[in-house]
Amino acid sequence: MGAGDFAVIGTGEVPTGNYPERSEFEIAYEVSRMAIRDAGIDKNEIGAVLTAGHIMSNPDNDYNTEMFFGRLPEAIGANGCSVVATTISGGASSFSIRKTAEGILESGETDTVLVVHAQRFSQFTANEQARYFAVAGSDVEWEVPYGMTYNSLAAIVTTGYMAYTGATIEQVAAVCVACRKWAMLQPNAMFNNKEITVEKVVNARMVSYPLTTLMCNVLGDGGSAYIMTTAENARKVCDRPVYVLGEASEYSHRTITRSVQKDPGKMGDDLAVTAKRAYENSSLGPEDMNIFEIYGSYPVISLIVMDSLGIPDERPSGELVLAGETGPGGKYPVSTNGEAMSFGHTGTGVGFSTFVESVRQLQGRAGAAQVEGAKFLVENCGGGAFMDCHFTVMGNEVPG
Amino acid sequence: MAGEKIDIETIKAMLNLSDEDLVKPLPIPTRWSQPFWDASKEHRLVLKKCSACGYIDHPPYLYCTNCHADEHEWVEASGKATLASYAINTFGVPFPFWVDLPYVVAMIDLPEGPRMISNIVECDHDKLENGMELEVVFDDVTDEITLPKWRPVDKTKRG
Numbered sequence: 272m273g274a275g276d277f278a279v280i281g282t283g284e285v286p287t288g289n290y291p292e293r294s295e296f297e298i299a300y301e302v303s304r305m306a307i308r309d310a311g312i313d314k315n316e317i318g319a320v321l322t323a324g325h326i327m328s329n330p331d332n333d334y335n336t337e338m339f340f341g342r343l344p345e346a347i348g349a350n351g352c353s354v355v356a357t358t359i360s361g362g363a364s365s366f367s368i369r370k371t372a373e374g375i376l377e378s379g380e381t382d383t384v385l386v387v388h389a390q391r392f393s394q395f396t397a398n399e400q401a402r403y404f405a406v407a408g409s410d411v412e413w414e415v416p417y418g419m420t421y422n423s424l425a426a427i428v429t430t431g432y433m434a435y436t437g438a439t440i441e442q443v444a445a446v447c448v449a450c451r452k453w454a455m456l457q458p459n460a461m462f463n464n465k466e467i468t469v470e471k472v473v474n475a476r477m478v479s480y481p482l483t484t485l486m487c488n489v490l491g492d493g494g495s496a497y498i499m500t501t502a503e504n505a506r507k508v509c510d511r512p513v514y515v516l517g518e519a520s521e522y523s524h525r526t527i528t529r530s531v532q533k534d535p536g537k538m539g540d541d542l543a544v545t546a547k548r549a550y551e552n553s554s555l556g557p558e559d560m561n562i563f564e565i566y567g568s569y570p571v572i573s574l575i576v577m578d579s580l581g582i583p584d585e586r587p588s589g590e591l592v593l594a595g596e597t598g599p600g601g602k603y604p605v606s607t608n609g610e611a612m613s614f615g616h617t618g619t620g621v622g623f624s625t626f627v628e629s630v631r632q633l634q635g636r637a638g639a640a641q642v643e644g645a646k647f648l649v650e651n652c653g654g655g656a657f658m659d660c661h662f663t664v665m666g667n668e669v670p671g
Numbered sequence: 672m673a674g675e676k677i678d679i680e681t682i683k684a685m686l687n688l689s690d691e692d693l694v695k696p697l698p699i700p701t702r703w704s705q706p707f708w709d710a711s712k713e714h715r716l717v718l719k720k721c722s723a724c725g726y727i728d729h730p731p732y733l734y735c736t737n738c739h740a741d742e743h744e745w746v747e748a749s750g751k752a753t754l755a756s757y758a759i760n761t762f763g764v765p766f767p768f769w770v771d772l773p774y775v776v777a778m779i780d781l782p783e784g785p786r787m788i789s790n791i792v793e794c795d796h797d798k799l800e801n802g803m804e805l806e807v808v809f810d811d812v813t814d815e816i817t818l819p820k821w822r823p824v825d826k827t828k829r830g
Contacts, residue, residue, distance in 0.1 A: 397686055398766065405696070405765040412698045413730045414788040416818060418760060418768035423776045426758030431778075434756070434801045480759035480773075487763075526730060528778060528786040535756055 274553050275669035277373050278505035278512035279497050281310025282627045286459040287493035287615035291393040295325060295334040296342070298389035298494035303347045306385065306496040312508060315351040317498070318381020320344045321368050323388040324359030326618045327395055327403050334389065343387065354380055361654030362568065364388070365622025366520065366661035372499045373515070382504045388623040389494035400490065408656050410526045422487050424527060424656055425569035426479040428535050432571050433481070435536020440481055442589030444472035446570035447485055447612050449598040454609025456599060456639035459624075461491045461615030469593075488568055491615030495627045502669070513633040516647070517553025517664040521545040527656045538657075539578025546579045546649070546662045553664035555647055557581035560664075562604045562648035563597075564629045566622050568611040576651055576660070577605065604642050607632060622652030626663075633667040677762075679769040688766060695767040697816050703733050706745045711817045714809040716748040718783055729785035750807040752779040752821060755786060759796055779805060779821055793822040795830035803828065 283305025285298055299322065307314050322338040335357065344352035354375055358368040365388075372384040392400060408421040432438060451467045454460035467485060475483035505512035521541070523531045532541040550556050563580055567573030577588035582603050584591060591597060597605035608614045608628035611621045629650045631637040637645075647666040653659050682688065700708045703719075710717040719731035723740035734741050757777035764772065775791040791799065792808065805821040812818055823829055 398688055398692055401765050410730065410788075411696070412701070412704065415696050416698050416812075416816075417776055417788055417790050417820075418695075418764055418771065418774060419776050419788055420760065420764055422763060423758040423760055426760075427756045427776070427778050430758060431756035431801065477759075477761045478763045480761060482758075484762075526788075528729070528788055533755075533780075533786070 274516045275514040276502050277376060277499060277515045278502045278509075279499050279630045280312070280505050280509035280512050281306045281308075281498045282495065282630050283309060283497070284459050284495040284624065284627055285493060287461040287491040287617055287624070289393045290391070290492045293391065293492060295389040295391050295494070296337070296346070298391070298492075299338070299343055299387050299496075300346050302389070302494050302496035303343065303385060303387055306498050307347070310498040310509065312383065312498065314347060314349055316383045317344075317349045317385045318351055319354035319356070319372070319375045319384040320349060320352055321372055321384060321386045322357050323364045323368050323619045323623065324357050325388070325390045325620075326407065327392065327400070329394060349385070351381075359619060361619060361658070362566065362622055363652055363654035363659050363661055364619040365626050365652050366663070369499070369515075369626070376499065376501055382501050384499045385496065386499060387494070387496040388617070388620040390618040390620050391492040392490045392618065393492050413526065420479065422479040422482060425487070425571060426482045427527070428538075428657070429481055429569070429571040431535025432538075432575065435534055436587070436589075438574060438587070438589040440473055441469050442593050443481070443486065443570045443574070444469045445589070445593040446567065446573045447472045449592055449595070450606055450609045450612040452598045453607050453640055454613035457608050457614065458638070459493075460609045460613055461489065462609070462613045482569070486570055488611040488616040491617055493615060493617040493620055493624070495620065495623045497627055497630060511634045511667065513630045514666055514669050515663060516555065516666050516669065517549045517551070518662065519545045519548035519552060520659065520661045522659040524658055525655060530657070539575045542576060542579035542660050543581065545660055546581065549649065549662035549664050550581070553666075554670055555664055555666075557649075558583045559647050560649050561645040562607060562629075562632055562642050564625050564648055564650040565606050566610065566625045566652040567606065568616065568621060570612065572657065573606065573610070580649060599640070607637065607640050607642065625650055625652060629665055633665060676772070679766065682766065682769065693767050695812070697813065704731050707731060708816065710745065711809065711819055712815070714817065716750055716807050716819050717745040718748050718781075718785060719743050720746045727784045729787060746783075748781060748783050748807075751824075752781050752787075752805045752807070754791065754799065754801055754803045754805055755780045756801055757791065757799055759799075775799065777821070789818075790820045791822065792820045793829045795828055798823070798828040
């Protein structure tokens with residue numbers, strides 16, 4: 272497929288936060304209707320409904336089962352629907368489900384696909400969440416018995432990154448500060464009413480040295496949806512389509528000890544190869560990017576991904592962040608919705624909110640967080656114990 | 672370090688946890704990893720080496736991840752390692768591990784090639800340093816399971 276063959280024409284999103292009364296079903300129905308209205312299409316034009324598998328299902332009324340057995344097309348009255356599918360690859364789900372959507376569009380079965388994510392963590396007790404997340408990111412036989420956690424995984428990578436690159440804990444903390452500044456401009460963000468400072472982040476309660484509570488993401492309930500179509504159809508039905516211009520992916524490992532790149536300071540070097548392919552597939556380069564929509568989930572990952580993106584500046588990623596260059600008004604806007612750190616971590620949904628925010632920015636509809644004149648951006652996601660990475664270059668025009 | 676320590680009994684009462692919720696998870700050996708745990712029980716550290724290409728897999732898998740051969744042998748490891756990187760857990764860990772706070776989880780490099788996640792024990796947390804030399808110790812956590820763990824070789828870095 273060539274650059275710019277597929278486009279997004281509408282999005283929907285509910286606020287992220289603690290909403291125990293709001294079921295996944297309600298989120299899914301609501302964001303679907305929002306995306307359909309936003310795209311300005313008739314619901315019966317939707318030929319495929321794709322849902323992201325969510326994590327931590329309620330066995331008594333399992334959302335995943337209902338979705339892959341076709342609840343959603345019935346609930347939204349999508350009478351033209353012929354394909355139903357669920358796709359999940361953890362934090363990389365937003366990418367793998369979009370590839371599924373592109374495959375369906377390419378097959379010619381339909382030219383309109385609805386893609387949905389919904390998650391409600393707050394229905395589970397603290398103990399249930401602790402049990403799930405004790406094993407989600409780690410190997411049950413070789414790591415969990417040692418008291419490994421997602422936070423310690425990120426802490427190990429942070430310690431390694433700092434030792435090998437010379438990045439400081441203040442630079443790591445500055446990522447969280449920039450995320451919060453963006454979230455303050457986002458009505459749907461979980462943490463959008465209280466500024467934080469580097470000093471406050473560094474001095475917060477230590478969770479897993481060197482990470483404090485404010486360097487660890489917080490789980491939230493949320494969801495979003497979008498409508499994807501062919502570029503040809505998009506130009507007919509939408510005055511502001513957003514095109515997928517180039518993509519590239521890499522898988523490394525399940526267990527962090529088996530990571531292809533052994534040096535935590537050089538993980539960005541490996542990702543850079545993949546980012547370069549995404550740029551090449553789009554015939555654009557880092558100097559053309561107006562925004563860098565990074566899915567970090569932890570501040571160190573944001574720095575590592577920044578290292579890989581070829582941001583046209585001599586200064587190291589940590590210095591750029593500490594200088595405020597990645598926050599609102601900076602030269603290189605990064606993660607403009609505040610990302611998992613401040614938008615909230617919705618399980619398989621972080622990549623969806625990053626993608627939906629990317630679309631909003633390129634449609635010029637990102638409200639207070641709007642980066643003026645945004646034309647091209649690069650977006651990324653990844654899953655598991657940093658198992659993979661996917662880059663997508665997007666734009667509101669197809670470069671000639 | 673910032674933050675007061677919260678007693679596990681307080682959490683237990685607050686969240687209505689059962690005794691079962693405080694039982695530490697143990698490895699459930701697979702058919703192809705059983706020899707590792709059998710050796711560990713005898714306080715020996717062994718690694719799965721492919722007889723065809725010599726590649727050492729850890730975690731071990733059903734067949735060699737390098738050449739897909741079945742034939743393999745279990746070789747004795749030196750019991751030495753270096754610290755690649757670490758974290759010191761101080762809060763927010765799964766409840767069974769709360770009593771151990773603060774504890775070190777680390778990524779360690781074996782001279783034989785593999786990398787492992789384990790605990791660094793008997794160490795002064797202030798003297799942890801990437802690259803430091805480690806030696807294996809065995810923690811008999813139950814009658815059936817022994818976890819290999821690591822401590823600094825340099826006695827002045829032990830806690």
